[in-house]
Amino acid sequence: MKMLFKSLSLGLVLAVIFTLVPFKAECENISNELFRLHILANSDSEEDQELKLKVRNKVLEYTKTLYKNSNSKGDTISITAENLNNILSVAQDEVYSRGYNYTVTGEITKMYFNTRTYGNSTIPSGMYDALRINIGKAEGHNWWCVMYPSFCVGESISLKDTNLSESEKDLIKDESNFKVKFKIVEWFEKIKSFF
16 A cells, blocks of 8 residues: 555656646746846835835836847847946936935846746746846845836736747736646745755
């Protein structure tokens, strides 16, 4: 009986793994096609969280013009790299204009993001290229969005210019069918990110 239970358990685990392998591959391709923005507030105080949103607004306003002619994630990353000091200056100026003396730092990095829902769309967890902006000690709650293709702050998602397959676009657009799979992939990605 013990052997039967072990065999059934192993069979169930293998079935789940083989079901998720194609799904995980689609999730990884999505992470390869998107460029994200990550802003960390100085602290969780109400004032610092409000300041984070003011910085976000200024950065998005500034980059909207920069990315106007961007046709790919690579273009967006190149434009960001070329203008990183200007983007950080915009953020720093906003901090100073609000009466704070926090230092703003930032970088283009590859970092882990949890599964995130934007309106009716869900972006799976994984390692994403991102512009990370740190305000002061960067010990407060963060704010995330996707800069390429742009869907920050209530913008509608347009995936038409990406290299995503139709099934990958459907995966982002219809999170109701994939919640459990997203959670399993998220757990896997968290474990993977430790190594």
